Amino acid sequence: MPNGVKIVHRRTSSPVAYIGVMVGAGTRDEKPEENGMAHYIEHCVFKGTAHHSARQIIHAIEGVGGEINAYTTKEETTFYAAILCEHVQLTLHLIAEMILQPTFKKEETDKERMVILDEIESYNDSPSELIYDDFESLVFSGHPLAQPILGTKKTLKHISSKPDYPLRWMEANYRPERMVVFCQGDIKPEKIFRLAEKEFGGMKMKGERGEVKGNPGIPDSGELTRAYKKHTHQVHAMVGGRAYPIGHENQLGMFLLNNILGGGSLNSRLNLSLREAKGLVYTVESTYTPLSDTGYWCVYWACDPEDYSLSFGLVRKELDKLMETPLSEAALRHALVQLRGQLAISAQNQENSALAMAKSVLYRGYAPEWPETMVRIEQTSVKQLQEIAQDIFEAQKTFILTYE
Numbered sequence: 001m002p003n004g005v006k007i008v009h010r011r012t013s014s015p016v017a018y019i020g021v022m023v024g025a026g027t028r029d030e031k032p033e034e035n036g037m038a039h040y041i042e043h044c045v046f047k048g049t050a051h052h053s054a055r056q057i058i059h060a061i062e063g064v065g066g067e068i069n070a071y072t073t074k075e076e077t078t079f080y081a082a083i084l085c086e087h088v089q090l091t092l093h094l095i096a097e098m099i100l101q102p103t104f105k106k107e108e109t110d111k112e113r114m115v116i117l118d119e120i121e122s123y124n125d126s127p128s129e130l131i132y133d134d135f136e137s138l139v140f141s142g143h144p145l146a147q148p149i150l151g152t153k154k155t156l157k158h159i160s161s162k163p164d165y166p167l168r169w170m171e172a173n174y175r176p177e178r179m180v181v182f183c184q185g186d187i188k189p190e191k192i193f194r195l196a197e198k199e200f201g202g203m204k205m206k207g208e209r210g211e212v213k214g215n216p217g218i219p220d221s222g223e224l225t226r227a228y229k230k231h232t233h234q235v236h237a238m239v240g241g242r243a244y245p246i247g248h249e250n251q252l253g254m255f256l257l258n259n260i261l262g263g264g265s266l267n268s269r270l271n272l273s274l275r276e277a278k279g280l281v282y283t284v285e286s287t288y289t290p291l292s293d294t295g296y297w298c299v300y301w302a303c304d305p306e307d308y309s310l311s312f313g314l315v316r317k318e319l320d321k322l323m324e325t326p327l328s329e330a331a332l333r334h335a336l337v338q339l340r341g342q343l344a345i346s347a348q349n350q351e352n353s354a355l356a357m358a359k360s361v362l363y364r365g366y367a368p369e370w371p372e373t374m375v376r377i378e379q380t381s382v383k384q385l386q387e388i389a390q391d392i393f394e395a396q397k398t399f400i401l402t403y404e
Contacts, residue, residue, distance in 0.1 A: 001197060003205040004177030008361045009192040010184045010354070017088050017185025018354035019192075020080025021095055021200075024178035024292075024362055027074045028144040034169065036116070036151015037159050039072040041166050043116060045079070046070070047108035050101040054108065057094055066091065074136070074145055075292055076359065082351065085185045089195055092181070096199035099174060104163035113160045120150050127236045127403050128283075131300065135238045135401045138226050139296050142219040176203040182358035184350055218242075218294055225400045235308045236403040239315060240298030243392055246290045246363045252373070253380045253388050254288055254297070259342070260327075260335050260385075261318065262286030262299060267338075269318045274301060280311045292363055297392060305404070319398075322389040326382045336378055343370045 001007065026038045046068075047054045061068040066083035068091075079098060083091045123130055133148045140146040151159070159165055181196040230236070244250045262270035262285050270284045284301035299319075303311045327335070347353055347370045357367040 001176075001201055003201065003203050004175070004179075005196070005200045005203060006180045006361050006365070007193055007196045008180060008182050008357060008367060009187070009189045010357055010367070011189060012184055012186060012350070014185055014350060015085055016082055016350065017085045017183055017187060018080060018082050018350055019088050019092055019095075019183040019185070020078060020181075020354075020358070021099060022076055022078045022080075022180045022182060022355075022358040022362055023099070023174055024076055025173035025175075026072055026076050027147050027149050029173050030144060030147060032147070033155060034159050034165075035147045035155045036149070037155075037166060037169050038077050038173075039149050039151065040113070040116060040156065040159055041102075041170060042070045042072045042077050042079075043112045044104055044109045044166065045098040045102040047112055048103050048105055049097040050103060051097060052094065057098070060094055061087075061091060068095075072149055074149065076362070078355065078358070080182075080354070085187050088183065088185070088187060088192070092183075092195050092199055099170075100200075100203075102167070102170070104166055106163060109160055109163070113156055116150065116156060117153060120153070123150060127230060127232050128300070128302065131236050131238050131401065131403060132298075134226075134228065135240065135298055135399070136296070138223065138399050138401055139240070139242060140218055140294075141223060145218070145291070145294070176200065176205050178362075179203075180358045180362045182354055182361070184354040184357065224398065227402045227404055230403040232403055234302040235305050236300075236302045237308065237312065238298050238300045238401045239312070239398055240296060241392065241397045241399055243288060243295040243297045244290060245293050245295050248290070248295075250384075250388050250391075251290055251295075252377045253384050254290075254295075254392065256335060256339060256377055256380055257322065257385050257388055257392075258286050258288040258297060259339055261322065265338065265342075269321075270299065270301075270315065273314050273318055274303075274311055278310070278314065280304075280307045280314075284311075284315075308402075316395070319389075319393040319395075323386070323393050326386045329382065332380075332382055332385070339377065340374050343374055346370070 030037050061081055064087050066081050068081040070079045079095050081091045137146045181200060183192045244254050260269060262268040264285060270286060274281045274284045281301045281303050286299045288297045289295055299315055301311060360367040
């Protein structure tokens with residue numbers, strides 16, 4: 001739209017629509033004293049608008065069998081619903097109200113603050129989840145990306161003290177040029193475009209996106225190793241480092257390489273080495289997370305304390321193998337066949353498909369279908385994969401985090 005709001009719709013044959021708004025505002029936009037603000041807002045806009053109470057919002061969507069949801073990441077806040085196509089107009093109107101006309105009544109937000117505090121405590125009780133936050137804190141030390149999404153007890157008390165505080169933050173960060181209205185379902189595109197223009201066309205553009213978020217550059221960290229005493233039954237461990245951002249020429253190659261290493265399948269190299277061959281772990285997985293101007297990769301596992309040294313050595317061995325020994329052409333073909341099947345199955349999940357489409361449009365301005373993405377991945381050579389491994393997996397660049 002003229003004000004910068006992007007609209008994307010993928011028409012499918014499904015009678016169920018996934019419709020929502022993705023905003024390019026998250027944890028990295030927060031000052032240290034307001035850490036947790038994006039997530040706090042995500043919760044509190046459900047608690048009432050200028051025209052509807054929390055109960056009315058929930059009843060309007062779930063009373064017709066729909067499901068409304070939201071989530072916050074380091075870079076985005078997303079509000080969306082799954083609903084029968086006949087109810088998309090009301091659904092988008094309510095989501096727009098939540099984003100554009102929240103009230104932040106103190107009696108309601110105080111209750112929600114307690115909910116978030118419980119969420120923080122629950123998170124602290126789950127080392128397999130908490131370790132990802134602590135690892136990001138290590139990898140991006142000195143940068144807003146190092147901050148936890150949920151914030152802390154201290155910052156939550158601060159940001160919830162006045163209703164106008166989150167409203168000012170939304171005004172500064174919920175900018176039309178950072179917003180994508182998205183929909184997927186059996187609806188004519190013209191209808192979605194018309195509804196989006198009606199709800200968001202009145203927003204005024206506040207500037208170009210330009211430099212991502214205006215954050216400072218990510219400093220080099222002098223600390224590569226960090227250990228916490230958690231008194232857990234097992235050692236929880238994570239190794240990894242920085243990687244390519246969204247849109248980088250090596251992003252898809254890194255995605256394929258991560259899938260080979262430990263991307264969730266039972267025949268990944270890490271699973272075969274640590275679990276199937278040695279029985280050292282129940283879970284071992286690798287993750288690659290590209291962000292708008294950077295990214296990171298990591299390997300997570302948990303094991304008995306006496307097995308930590310051996311398991312760490314096996315992880316390092318697999319990383320070194322990818323650096324030193326190129327895949328055979330047969331192994332590459334097998335990896336591509338596997339990934340093609342995984343992408344095809346993932347594309348059948350309408351929710352994941354709609355959210356991935358919105359994120360792609362937010363950062364890149366378009367959303368390729370999975371076969372187009374697969375064609376680009378298939379252009380990756382054995383030599384390119386080895387070069388990516390040598391660039392990313394080098395031991396001297398690797399961060400190590402443990403819970404003991």
